Amino acid sequence: MTLTRDQVEETALGILTRFGLADLSMRRLARELHVQVGALYWHVKNKQELLVAVAGRLLDGLEVATVPADPESARDMVAELASALRAALAPVPDSAEVFQVAQSLRPGALEPLNRLRSLLEAAGVAPERSGWAQHLVVNHILGSVAATQETSRLAAVDPDAAPSPLGEEAFTWGLDVVLDGLLGARAVCGHSADGP
Amino acid sequence: MTLTRDQVEETALGILTRFGLADLSMRRLARELHVQVGALYWHVKNKQELLVAVAGRLLDGLEVATVPADPESARDMVAELASALRAALAPVPDSAEVFQVAQSLRPGALEPLNRLRSLLEAAGVAPERSGWAQHLVVNHILGSVAATQETSRLAAVDPDAAPSPLGEEAFTWGLDVVLDGLLGARAVCGHSADGP
DNA sequence: ACCTGAACACCGTTCAAGT
DNA sequence: ACCTGAACACCGTTCAAGT
Numbered sequence: 565m566t567l568t569r570d571q572v573e574e575t576a577l578g579i580l581t582r583f584g585l586a587d588l589s590m591r592r593l594a595r596e597l598h599v600q601v602g603a604l605y606w607h608v609k610n611k612q613e614l615l616v617a618v619a620g621r622l623l624d625g626l627e628v629a630t631v632p633a634d635p636e637s638a639r640d641m642v643a644e645l646a647s648a649l650r651a652a653l654a655p656v657p658d659s660a661e662v663f664q665v666a667q668s669l670r671p672g673a674l675e676p677l678n679r680l681r682s683l684l685e686a687a688g689v690a691p692e693r694s695g696w697a698q699h700l701v702v703n704h705i706l707g708s709v710a711a712t713q714e715t716s717r718l719a720a721v722d723p724d725a726a727p728s729p730l731g732e733e734a735f736t737w738g739l740d741v742v743l744d745g746l747l748g749a750r751a752v753c754g755h756s757a758d759g760p
Numbered sequence: 761m762t763l764t765r766d767q768v769e770e771t772a773l774g775i776l777t778r779f780g781l782a783d784l785s786m787r788r789l790a791r792e793l794h795v796q797v798g799a800l801y802w803h804v805k806n807k808q809e810l811l812v813a814v815a816g817r818l819l820d821g822l823e824v825a826t827v828p829a830d831p832e833s834a835r836d837m838v839a840e841l842a843s844a845l846r847a848a849l850a851p852v853p854d855s856a857e858v859f860q861v862a863q864s865l866r867p868g869a870l871e872p873l874n875r876l877r878s879l880l881e882a883a884g885v886a887p888e889r890s891g892w893a894q895h896l897v898v899n900h901i902l903g904s905v906a907a908t909q910e911t912s913r914l915a916a917v918d919p920d921a922a923p924s925p926l927g928e929e930a931f932t933w934g935l936d937v938v939l940d941g942l943l944g945a946r947a948v949c950g951h952s953a954d955g956p
Numbered sequence: 957a958c959c960t961g962a963a964c965a966c967c968g969t970t971c972a973a974g975t
Numbered sequence: 976a977c978c979t980g981a982a983c984a985c986c987g988t989t990c991a992a993g994t
Contacts (some may be wrong), residue, residue: 566958590987602989603959611987668910696930700937703903707895714864734892741896745941762977786968798970799978807968 569607585658619666638686653709660710708735765803781854815862834882856906904931
């Protein structure tokens with residue numbers, strides 16, 4: 565059986581999931597695949613490209629429904645997609661870092677993020693602003709994931725020091741705040757997001 | 761003249777500013793200080809601790825005014841402080857990464873962030889939420905800084921590929937969105953943030 | 957086409973020994 | 976107290992040479 569790019573990516577994701585980014589080195593990856601380091605570079609240009617691929621795999625299980633016409637349900641789907649993204653990243657250590665590398669190295673390559681932008685537009689964000697709005701939401705997701713993993717990492721070292729609980733509750737609260745700011749507070753002062 | 765911790769930190773900040781985080785190694789730092797690597801470890805526990813100190817220095821020039829009683833002006837000062845933070849980080853490559861390391865390693869050590877939280881409370885955010893609100897704003901700042909440095913890094917490699925301009929304009933827009941979500945849209949549907 | 961073996965130029969951290 | 980010299984256990988990447 566010869567080595568495949570698929571195996572390389574999958575094993576890389578495995579190491580990341582089990583041990584974190586610090587342990588995901590090309591040499592360790594080669595060891596796990598019972599191969600010399602050089603062999604990896606036939607299947608992969610370099611480590612960065614591999615990380616981009618791994619970031620893509622993190623989002624593989626995500627459902628992709630169609631964009632609705634109704635702004636209210638589009639807003640709901642934004643919240644749903646954001647939660648799904650968070651749920652996909654949360655269990656994998658350092659996933660936010662990996663994600664950021666991918667996003668910066670090849671912006672637009674992560675499909676769910678393009679979809680998030682479409683949903684935001686359908687919910688009432690002006691097309692000239694939707695790119696900014698997308699960033700706003702993604703930053704909140706990544707920040708939340710990083711903070712959560714953070715506290716769980718500290719808890720592993722010192723179980724007594726209970727820091728501020730930045731979990732799912734804080735995430736949905738923040739998401740609502742951002743969406744309120746983007747689309748107007750829901751049913752509080754009459755949503756004027758659906759213009760003329 | 762013998763080596764000081766101050767020199768170590770200052771030179772580290774210099775390397776970061778001029779060449780970025782990738783070039784900020786303990787060995788390079790030692791070279792720049794005309795010293796053996798081991799010498800650094802007498803003044804500094806390890807590299808992480810040094811990065812926390814460097815992050816602190818990034819924020820050294822920031823003005824610290826008193827927290828106002830009036831919610832409206834407190835809101836203005838939140839915006840002001842956020843802009844000042846962004847301005848302080850923007851010119852230093854990879855400052856967002858360094859900042860995040862510091863924030864995760866020693867939360868609460870960066871004074872301006874505590875101040876940001878106080879200002880948010882003065883502006884009308886409930887004390888139970890002010891920690892979350894602080895994170896929301898800081899994530900926006902760091903995300904904006906990272907994205908900006910990002911595009912300028914790409915522009916250095918390929919000056920033709922003009923990506924979405926995520927500059928200061930996007931930052932202030934996003935900040936307003938977040939503050940609208942937190943405190944209610946300003947003078948649009950009557951700010952109800954100053955309850956009983 | 958695909959992989960090995962070996963090298964190149966690096967890392968962070970530690971520590972006996974010197975002054 | 977403060978630093979050197981040298982080691983330990985790693986990195987990512989390249990590339991002739993093998994099959």
